[in-house]
Amino acid sequence: MNSIPMSWYLVFSIGLFCIGLFGVLARKNAVAIIMGLELMLNAVNVNLLAFWSYLYADGMSGLVFVTIVFAVAAAESAVGLALIISAYRRRNTVIAEDMNVLKG
Amino acid sequence: MTPMQIVFLLVASVTLASAVMVVSTRRMFHAALWLILTLLGVAILFALLESRFFTIVQVVVYVGAIAILVLFAVMLTRHVMSEDQPQLNRSWWIASLATIGLFTGMVLVMRTWPIFTTTQRAVGPGGEDLQKLGFAFVDPSGFMIPFEIVSVLLLAALIGAVFIAAERKGGKG
């Protein structure tokens, strides 16, 4: 019936995570960095659900963890984007490198 | 190749390709649209993993809410970065080297793991037991504390985000 090995999901998840990480490290626009973060969190969720589905389906801890990742993703994007918009309004930039008020 | 495998490969390759577009396209709005496609692809993978609830949650929360928030943020901050100038910073090649290194390293490490290629599912064909999940959320010996903490976390995020975003124009700055 099910013929997909777990490795496929895990490799997919690593790939998605790395693409997201590249976005976070290399993009200039702060909104794009947030998008990269969303990709990384999605990769984490794929990973968690793959482990839950293949190895530990009896316990609920995998699903609860996915729930928490969703909540964290929502909180992170809400606060992160609010910060970006606030910085944009004050300093008129969305380039992450230019947001350096705290630089000594 | 079974039909399931074909579906998986199709969905996974489309998803990864659109993820690459998210991090590489110049126009921010298009990046957001590619992000939506990626999120939908991940939702289909959740469905293949027999988790119906999270498939729908992925669509409702990510596509229906977070993606729209990102789109609005893109709209609000337009005109600041012209789209002709490079979208990647100077050290992008270090970032790409690091991510490729991470990818190969992770795959190599994972390959040594004996159950890496298992096809044996632990979950039954009915998907997750939502009743059990709901029970676990409010069970004192289960996940009662994380459940309440999630709500406090979201409250904190709401208050913080509204506080930051709702500042008056007449204020500082």
Next chain:
Amino acid sequence: MSFITDPVAFLANWLQGLLAGWGLSAEWLNFLMLLIGAVVLALLALFWTIFLIWVERKGIGRFQERPGPNRVGPFGLFQPFADMLKIFTKELITPKGVDWVPYNLAPVLIVASTIMIWAVLPFNSTTSGTNISIGILFVVAIGSLGEMGVIFGGWGSNNKYALLGSFRVLAQLISYEVPMVLVLLIPVMLSGSMALNEVVNSQHIWNIVLAPVAGLIYFICLMAENSRAPFDLAEADSEIVAGVNIEYSGLKFGFFYVGDFLHAFTMALLFATVFLGGWRGPYAEQYPILGFVYYFLKTWVVYFVNLWMRFSLPRFRIDQMMAFNWKILTPMALVILMTTALLDKLLPAGQPILRVGGFLVLNVILLVGISLLLSKLLSRRPRPVVAPTPRPVARR
């Protein structure tokens, strides 16, 4: 089982037998049956719209004391076909500077997001597209597909007014989704399942009797999600040009209206399923064909009320609409959710009359109490007085 008592299941059985007779393997048979079911249901929903267009045009005519369409065919029944022919042959103008893929995907998504809801509706005790175990949330998720259609249309057309209209619709859609998702918890709680067929099955007493306030909120939210009068700000022709569909023409424009008309009916179907007991009624389980009849009747009642409101109520202003959602519906939904959960646990099980009475009292108290409290809260704020500015007078 015979054709008279359960036609759909009978036909499905017959078809399955026929296909099996051709020597198909079990997997292909299963796939083909699903495919046929999907095609039939989707096309049924799409072509049903043609009839709905006639109903609405005739209805609004009667409401406004004029005959409505009456030239083409008996009672003007063929008018929608004439309209369809016309719209098929109109020029599809693509304005300059559009973003091609989102621009063309928007009408498709709008139609698809409406028809998709039909896939999970139980039409009688034996017939439904699929009885997926997360049906209620599925409906909400499909709603976000429609939101995507609105964004794509607004972005793709490269027009200020389309963009403005799409943002307004979007703000409205997402705002009214909050109380809707909150009150939908109550039917789920009462039936212990998210599958729509289970929700219908468990309604020995209709949910509207147990939770009338939740039903009211759900009805209002559904009307707002449909974004028609009194919530039709997006197409408010006196305020913004025409909303998202401004740069569309021909069939693409028509699809926005197809989505609109069909959504009104789908909304009635949903409300009848979740709060009016769906196909339930006397003898509906013995004779499944009766289920169709009951479901149809209930849906038409809801649909008629919806049309009635659409044709009679004036339009909201956008600030009123937002305040109505966030300051009245959402707090009300939160309170009704908490109190219903508490009351149902406290009331002794197995006494339906006590249960109905308790819920009724609770709902009346809540409705009266909250509306009193809110009217007090909302009226305390003095209305901003706009000082009369001296108008320039034209001089010779």
Next chain:
Amino acid sequence: MLNDWLYIGLFLLITLIVPIVAIAIASILAPKKPNHIKTSTYECGLETVGETWVQFKPQYYLYTLVFLIFDVETVFLYPWAVAYNQLSLFGVLEAILFVIILFGGLIYTWRKGALEWQ
């Protein structure tokens, strides 16, 4: 069950294909005579001024923000609602605490004036 998703996937494909095919047919049937005036952006008969991307109100953003948090919290109450009939009073009270915390967020947002349409 795989059948549910298969059905929904097929249904989605059909609902997407049918309108696309219809538009394709219409674009073959319909006349095509574009000219400069016809394909220009519609704006009350005038030439368009400035870019399409007018900066829009942050109000939209605030509503979306509040919506996002509410949506996430509510969605995670659904498993609880499914399990409701088997729960003890304590479990119900906990979910009510969850909702009250959510309510606190709404009241804060209200007091902050973020719900006003300006």
